[in-house]
Amino acid sequence: MSRDEWLIEEQTPGYRTQWRVRRVLHEEQTPFQHLQLVEMEDFGRALVLDSAVQTTVGDEYIYHEMIAHVPLFTHPNPERVLIIGGGDGGTAREVCRHSSVQKVDMVEIDRAVVEACRRYLPETACGLDHPKVNLVIGDGLAWVAERRGEYDVILVDSSDPVGPAVGLFNRAFYENVYRALKPDGLFVAQVLSPFFHKKLIHDVYQVVASIFPITMPYLTVVPTYPSGLHCFMLGSKRHSPLRQGVRVPSWPTRWYTPAVHRAAFQLPPVVAELLQPTAAPEHAEGPCHAAPTV
Structure with a gap:
């Protein structure tokens, strides 16, 4: 090119x-x-x-603030955090802004992504070298499977469900995430576009809702992602993202605010319909974003 x-x-x-x-x-x-x-x-x-x-670099702050701050401000005192994927470092950068966070384990499977981002995306890769971050080059699936009750918050910052990320979108993985969380822990995973990945969002919601007592998708806008509208899935053992008393950031943000936090969970009817058990959403995924069976 x-x-x-x-x-x-x-x-x-x-x-x-x-x-x-x-x-x-x-x-x-x-x-x-x-x-x-x-x-x-x-x-x-x-x-x-x-x-x-x-x-x-033009719009990364939207995705990284929303994947990190929504769950971290939902939890009343997040101290231990796990990031699966996130090799560009942007999610780690945002997580480390939280003073309550003491340690961040970040497990990225592809060392080359980390090295390339350190060289060419210093705006995000700065998060990789924060003293709170324990960067592990390895398999996030295996890491989660071996943990029990260790984390307050788990963030699944994966690529699309093809190649090395396929295993991050199935029941066995979400069950392992549940076991790796503390009794009041919660997790968030990115689940792509409600226009082009309807079946994926439907299937992931059904599985996560059968494991976590609180399961709520939320939306944001990322201009460079398909359709511009992007969806995350939150699964929580105890804390609702819409509970009273959610903390607020003590630093300047570019996208996230308490009002944006609340508004992100207000789903348009066309998106809310994807959550119904009997819904049969059209399989609109393209060949580069094919969703696996969950």
Whole structure:
């Protein structure tokens, strides 16, 4: 890919997203996936895995603030946090802003992602070197399976459910997440677009709701993600994200606020319908984002 070529994501046979690329900064085939760092015309430097945009300097703060602060402000005193994935470091950066957090275990399977982001995405990768962070290059599935009652909050900051991330979207994994959490723990996972991944959101909700007493999806807007509308799934043993007395940030944020926190759980009817047990959402996933059976 050279200057002024286009990076194209095929979502469905009838829908694609594309960005003009000024230059390719880095490209390699890792043991797990095809890795690129590119500079986009409008969104700046971007991490691309298997031809799917993961994060850009132009809008990364939205995703990272929402995946981190919604669960961490839901829990009254989060001290131990696990991040699965998140090799760009942005989620770790936001987690470490919380003074109550004492230790963050971060398990990323692909060392090449970490090294490339340290070089080309210092805005997010700064989170990788925070003194609270214990960075482990390894399999998040195995890590979670071996833990019992260790974490207040678990954040599943994975890529799309293909390649190395497939195992992060099934019942066995969510059951292990439940066991790895403390008695009042909670977790959040990103579950893609309610327009293009309806079946995935439906299936994940049904499974998580059968394991966690409180299961609530929430939404945000990320311009460079398919459709712009992005969904997270929250599963909690005890604490509701809409409870009274949720703490507020003591530092400046760019997207997250207490009002945004509450509003994120107000689902439009078309999204709420995906949560019904009898719903049969259209399988709209494109070939690069095919969802596995949950």
